[in-house]
Amino acid sequence: MNVHALPRPKPKTIANVRARLAERLGARVTVSQAVLDQHSHGEGLPAVGMPDLVVFPETNEEVAFVLALCNEHRVPVTPFGAGSSLEGQLAALAGGVSLDMTRFDEILEVSPDSLDCRVQAGVTREALNAHIRDTGLFFPVDPGANASIGGMASTRASGTNAVRYGTMRENVLGLTVVTPDGRIVRTGSRARKTSAGLDLTHLYVGSEGTLGVITEIQLKLYGVPESTVAAVCQFASLEGAVAAVVMALQSNLKMARIELLDEVQMRAAIRYSKLDYEETPTLFLEFQGSPNGVREDVETMQAITADHGGGAFQFAERPEDRTRLWKARHNSYQAVRALAPGKANMGTDACVPISALPACLLETKADIVASGLTAPIVGHVGDGNFHLGILFDPSDADETERAEALAFRTARRAIAMGGTCSGEHGVGLHKIVHMQTEHGEGVDLMKAVKNALDPNGIMNPGKLYP
Amino acid sequence: MNVHALPRPKPKTIANVRARLAERLGARVTVSQAVLDQHSHGEGLPAVGMPDLVVFPETNEEVAFVLALCNEHRVPVTPFGAGSSLEGQLAALAGGVSLDMTRFDEILEVSPDSLDCRVQAGVTREALNAHIRDTGLFFPVDPGANASIGGMASTRASGTNAVRYGTMRENVLGLTVVTPDGRIVRTGSRARKTSAGLDLTHLYVGSEGTLGVITEIQLKLYGVPESTVAAVCQFASLEGAVAAVVMALQSNLKMARIELLDEVQMRAAIRYSKLDYEETPTLFLEFQGSPNGVREDVETMQAITADHGGGAFQFAERPEDRTRLWKARHNSYQAVRALAPGKANMGTDACVPISALPACLLETKADIVASGLTAPIVGHVGDGNFHLGILFDPSDADETERAEALAFRTARRAIAMGGTCSGEHGVGLHKIVHMQTEHGEGVDLMKAVKNALDPNGIMNPGKLYP
Helix, strand or coil: CCCCCCCCCCHHHHHHHHHHHHHHHHHHEECCHHHHHHCCCCCCCCCCCCCCEEECCCCHHHHHHHHHHHHHHCCCEEEECCCCCCCCCCCCCCCCEEEECCCCCCEEEEECCCCEEEEECCCEHHHHHHHCHHHCEECCCCCCCCCEHHHHHHCCCCCCCHHHHCCHHHHEEEEEEECCCCCEEEEECCCCCCCCCCCHHHHHCCCCCCCCEEEEEEEECEECCCEEEEEEEEECCHHHHHHHHHHHHHCCCCCCEEEEECHHHHHHHHHHHCCCCCCCCEEEEEEEECHHHHHHHHHHHHHHHHHCCECCCEEECCHHHHHHHHHHHHCHHHHHHHHCCCCEEEECCEECCHHHHHHHHHHHHHHHHHHCCCCCEEEEHHHCEEEEEEEECCCCHHHHHHHHHHHHHHHHHHHHCCCECCCCCCCCCCCHHHHHHHHCCHHHHHHHHHHHHCCCCCECCCCCCC | CCCCCCCCCCHHHHHHHHHHHHHHHHHHEECCHHHHHHCCCCCCCCCCCCCCEEECCCCHHHHHHHHHHHHHHCCCEEEECCCCCCCCCCCCCCCCEEEECCCCCCEEEEECCCCEEEEECCCEHHHHHHHHHHHCEECCCCCCCCCEHHHHHHCCCCCCCHHHHCCHHHHEEEEEEECCCCCEEEEECCCCCCCCCCCHHHHHCCCCCCCCEEEEEEEECEECCCEEEEEEEEECCHHHHHHHHHHHHHCCCCCCEEEEECHHHHHHHHHHHCCCCCCCCEEEEEEEECHHHHHHHHHHHHHHHHHCCECCCEEECCHHHHHHHHHHHHCHHHHHHHHCCCCEEEECCEECCHHHHHHHHHHHHHHHHHHCCCCCEEEEHHHCEEEEEEEECCCCHHHHHHHHHHHHHHHHHHHHCCCECCCCCCCCCCCHHHHHHHHCCHHHHHHHHHHHHCCCCCECCCCCCC
């Protein structure tokens, strides 16, 4: 990936800002090299940009103070959550301040009566679900990593449950954001729906820290379903597995999860998570509802999969078996890396209309084979969303180039089929090259909004906008 | 309502623009007084603003031509669909062009495989559903009026099905918009989810024609459920009916519709639609799913309603009975007007978190009684959304003031309870007075976005922004 070096603030400016920050935040401003290193990148990509300072705010007012000061001195600010984003969002390309939000770790309110909660941005999805376990509620959005809720909102994340529960777009009711000039603004409300004015909430969801900093999030919660059944169904061919998914979606079958793993991803998962399955294209399924409803749905899906060459369902009946199954699914990124120690894993993220999914997946599979690279396919195929984990040796220029080219073609194929270059990882640095192709003049509108809300361009420079 | 007169374009400017428009659009530019009258207002409110011209474009390029020309000459443009909006959105407060989109009446594409379609903005929801009936699919969002899909997107409309299928926010995948300077821009994609950049789609959804003109809409469709059961359950008290709704929502019970009508609204509906029910607080319910699933849901809801003083379910079994029931619900606006011929019906539109719904409804009911006005309550209470139809004589200044005051207090009560002044009707002219209270500094961010995307302020001036 070409990382264009952006102009950095002058050392004198940084020294001045650092001194002002330290006056208010004390030891929560640091230039320790280990901390700077840790805040120079996310997961998955070699994109690195070293911040000049890392700051650990604890209140909305402190975030406002940091931003207003940086805005005054034109010092870039890159918000940082759990550090798990995959497209280079966290690299401080123009130096400046990495704003570490992990101390925003408070769950501010949980309302079982209204099925919602309000959390600070640094709360992780696992911490939230552990906290609310006794209420009989859960928060469904589950990217593989134990990401922060603020980071998930910023990248419009989703995961395995989105086919039933939606993505962060559908599950964020409102936000507290801090603008680059230091205003603390609440967007949305606790109402389930509203048509009172421009939808600022969904403007900030997915804006990847380029418009301001998300500090608090109002989220929908859901009752834990009465009955849950997970099953694994293995296929002789990728075609059969995909065709079964398309048929299930078109049959109005409500499933909570429909995950596809190709035979290479299955090999990785079997080895890494010690699963007892065949190395063939496989669907991981989950059904939720009333006991009768689940039984009906399972039977319908068994008929559909059998029609498309699927084997007998292997049920994960006990909660611990289900947990093990979904943990294996969530660990696919690590499992792929373990296939070839020393190699890096370039994760792609394409999403197409359901009707285009079979052609898109099969063309992509043929492309992988032709490339000579190892690149397992795994996907939230119920949404038309899939990933490749392209293994490559970053020190091998030729292999790196082939990996980049394969990722590039995968994104362009999805766009050409009416889809998007990113279903859930965001744009960051790595997908900027596709923005013009996907959005055309929409890019100019995005830039106009960016310039209106961050006129000095201090928020996460070098990301998202071409 | 105070309608501030806004400065209008000079007659010479209008004459010039009219001549340029007529060169390209011929007789589809009109100054006929009857047409101007018809385009000077929506439903429900006395807000009137006479346009200077009404224009009937037929293509995106014609819309772009009209907008670019008006932008050049600083002539206001107010988009106009079915004319059914309720908060004064359609009044041409500063004169100029009323852009009538009814000739955008083509259904461009229906994909049963991907469960989506693309329609032009002037297609009405009933026309769309009639068109796709044979595919086994339907589009669920159903405001009472037979509104245009473009208007519904512009006001972020919803209706009786939103508790299950969401509002326009959840059901619009992408748009074609024309910007004030005449660019034709496609937002979103056909993918079910995307995290590729700022969410322009949801910035335009709900923007009420203030950022540009929506000309095409990509919509989600749904399979007609296998089984549908509608039922009516009558209660001795409003408290009991609302408590049953809250309990149903908290019990994870998936219903397609949960509509509340108080005893006054029931009197109106019984008279207008010749229904055979009691004049008591009533729930109209609809259950959808597999036959077994529906049976289970009905039984659970029967137990819940019985616990809260609800009577036996009166089922509308046959499709024609269901149609009659929901038609009566959809006609509630007309039914209320028929209660007092000659009076106007001021529709309010508040939405609160579910936990606040009982207190909000009961306080509002007490407020209505104290006001001495007739104001039936009807609501999509599954979303926490409800309306009053406040009957008043517009020629009676005192009664008009009391009606406005009741509407004002209803909106402020909802905001104070964590809700919104508008669940689904939008802001228009009538709710501007609440924007600062509900959004605080968020209003400044909305204005910044507005100024960035419509720098000359030609789009629907005097609406939405305080």
